[in-house]
Amino acid sequence: MTLSRRVLLERLLQGLGVAAIVNRHVPVVQAAGEELARNESGPLTIRVTRPFDAETPVREFRPFLTPNHRFFVRSHFGPPPPDAISEANWTLRVGGLVERSQEFRLKDLRQMEVVTITAVVQCSGNGRAFHRPKVPGVQWERGAVGNAEWTGVRLRDLLAKAGVQASARHVQLQGADRPVVASVPLFIRSIPLEKALHPDTVLAYEMNGRPLPLLHGAPLRVITPGWMADSCMKWLTEITVQAEESKGYYMQTAYRMPAIPVEPGAAASGKSIPVEAMVVKSLIAAPQEGETVKSGPVTIQGMAWSGEAKVVKVEVSLDEGKTWEPARLVGEDRPYAWRQWQLIWKAKTAGTFTILCRATDARGEQQPAMTPWNPSGFLWNGWDRVSVTVTA
Amino acid sequence: MSVRRETVGVRREKGLAIGLLLFGGFLSIAMTAAAQEEDLATVSAALAPRAEVLIIARCSVCHSPDLVAQQRLPRARWEATVEKMKHWGAEISKDEADVLVRYLSARYHPGAPDHLPPLESEVRQAEPFTQDSVAEGPVTGVAARGAGIFEHNCQACHGTNAIGGHGPKLAKNPILKHEDLFWETVLHGRGPMPAWGSVLSHQEIADVHAWLSTR
Numbered sequence: 001m002t003l004s005r006r007v008l009l010e011r012l013l014q015g016l017g018v019a020a021i022v023n024r025h026v027p028v029v030q031a032a033g034e035e036l037a038r039n040e041s042g043p044l045t046i047r048v049t050r051p052f053d054a055e056t057p058v059r060e061f062r063p064f065l066t067p068n069h070r071f072f073v074r075s076h077f078g079p080p081p082p083d084a085i086s087e088a089n090w091t092l093r094v095g096g097l098v099e100r101s102q103e104f105r106l107k108d109l110r111q112m113e114v115v116t117i118t119a120v121v122q123c124s125g126n127g128r129a130f131h132r133p134k135v136p137g138v139q140w141e142r143g144a145v146g147n148a149e150w151t152g153v154r155l156r157d158l159l160a161k162a163g164v165q166a167s168a169r170h171v172q173l174q175g176a177d178r179p180v181v182a183s184v185p186l187f188i189r190s191i192p193l194e195k196a197l198h199p200d201t202v203l204a205y206e207m208n209g210r211p212l213p214l215l216h217g218a219p220l221r222v223i224t225p226g227w228m229a230d231s232c233m234k235w236l237t238e239i240t241v242q243a244e245e246s247k248g249y250y251m252q253t254a255y256r257m258p259a260i261p262v263e264p265g266a267a268a269s270g271k272s273i274p275v276e277a278m279v280v281k282s283l284i285a286a287p288q289e290g291e292t293v294k295s296g297p298v299t300i301q302g303m304a305w306s307g308e309a310k311v312v313k314v315e316v317s318l319d320e321g322k323t324w325e326p327a328r329l330v331g332e333d334r335p336y337a338w339r340q341w342q343l344i345w346k347a348k349t350a351g352t353f354t355i356l357c358r359a360t361d362a363r364g365e366q367q368p369a370m371t372p373w374n375p376s377g378f379l380w381n382g383w384d385r386v387s388v389t390v391t392a
Numbered sequence: 393m394s395v396r397r398e399t400v401g402v403r404r405e406k407g408l409a410i411g412l413l414l415f416g417g418f419l420s421i422a423m424t425a426a427a428q429e430e431d432l433a434t435v436s437a438a439l440a441p442r443a444e445v446l447i448i449a450r451c452s453v454c455h456s457p458d459l460v461a462q463q464r465l466p467r468a469r470w471e472a473t474v475e476k477m478k479h480w481g482a483e484i485s486k487d488e489a490d491v492l493v494r495y496l497s498a499r500y501h502p503g504a505p506d507h508l509p510p511l512e513s514e515v516r517q518a519e520p521f522t523q524d525s526v527a528e529g530p531v532t533g534v535a536a537r538g539a540g541i542f543e544h545n546c547q548a549c550h551g552t553n554a555i556g557g558h559g560p561k562l563a564k565n566p567i568l569k570h571e572d573l574f575w576e577t578v579l580h581g582r583g584p585m586p587a588w589g590s591v592l593s594h595q596e597i598a599d600v601h602a603w604l605s606t607r
Contacts, residue, residue, distance in 0.1 A: 046458075047458075047459075047462070048455060048456055048458055048459045049456035049458055050452075050455060050456040050584055051455065078584075133466075133502055134463075134464045134465065134502055136463055136465055136469055136473060138459065138462070139462045139463075178558070179454065179558075180453055180454045180548060180549055180557075180558040180559075181453065181454060181480065181481040181482075181548045181558075182481070182557075183480055183481030184454065184480045184481060185480070
């Protein structure tokens, strides 16, 4: 069989995630990819060119919703070939410990009750670069997080159609993405049945009112509100109900934390637990790191979120955490979304200042100065820090 | 009295000796640290030409080298990482793994700065080692040799017998008839495919082309 030139080009491009959103023409794509990689003022800061991993510059977090083209991108193998997830070819299978195995097409899902939920999606390794000693992995800084409106169907409505058996405890999720080399383990994860049956756990086919983009898991991805994105499987094709947690590297080795905290620098050993709920966290979106501001009133603004509790307080410190001043919570207040905040700082004297912020949630959990070290650098939520220069 | 004086004198000398020892100790620690830093730089510069080619040829089959360059890990973690990648299918011999671990732990160690200076010019000089053969004109490929070269370098993406995998099927691919496009792609890469110009010689590329043309 000979490949048409177009198919050949498409296949060549499939590993370069950015290609799909830029252009199908090879020379243009190459140039654009290189341009993006170097361009710090672009919509995303690229951490890994292939598979494409990129985070949002924090200045872009001022709007309540993070636009799709600025939303962070992370996957282990890059998107699957476009024809594998085209409407004509894509199916979602639900099997395992169910009464009736099911197969859904996109048109079937569109017949079902529609739900929209606003939720923060955050990479488990967001902030990994701040752990000391340094840990292996993509060195995410502050922007592997975003807040979007996700529209789709409830996972539990699909499970109800299939009928979950009494022995079921976990739901395995698998997408259409595949590693380059077949000997690399597949990206397979599972979530506990309670989370799968939670009415707010959705399978989203729209993101901010637009069809889910390829880089974000088209045509369907899992959204587990309040939980880290390691559960938010993209390019979803297989749901398997089972009695146990999934086997394999990405469930049993990766995305786990020591059950008992270990000494900084220690190797992972002993009992571990999967990374699930988010921890309370806040960021300063303005002013930006290194910015120069004029003395007088300066608006400090940002956002704060927590896993399964509401953010009740955000505080700002201008003296390295000795004293804290409460910020005003503003804007939309929705469960699972982030909450925006602001504080007017009366900058009187010229000089260099460090702005810190920390959030507290309804359970009384508060952001620590530094997150306890863990071997894979997950769940970083240390105080956010921005240095600015005030001129007279 | 004299005994006592002697004792004081001995104490003073002891004190001086300890002081000197301590000072010497600090000095030697400082000197050792600086020397180690220098050693690491020397080691990484010496290994860079081979190691960087290996990173392009073996690691970037699955991920771009920028993922490697952002790590700052102690030797034990580099050893574990290279071992994990071998286990997952990276085609790295024992000798190549040794070069990679020594290079990576010398260049990307925990004390290395976030922004490393670019690699020494030796690497850049080492890259176009195929330039000579360009000057010599076109080379004739030998299909029998191409099979092994393909298996070792191309098969991971293009599949057994070049029937395709993550990368396109190359058997009977029209690109084989457009030699200029074929060479351009192999030498300089395209899209997700890395450049092979610094890994394969022109003779080896010609051998692969000859073998592919028989598929």
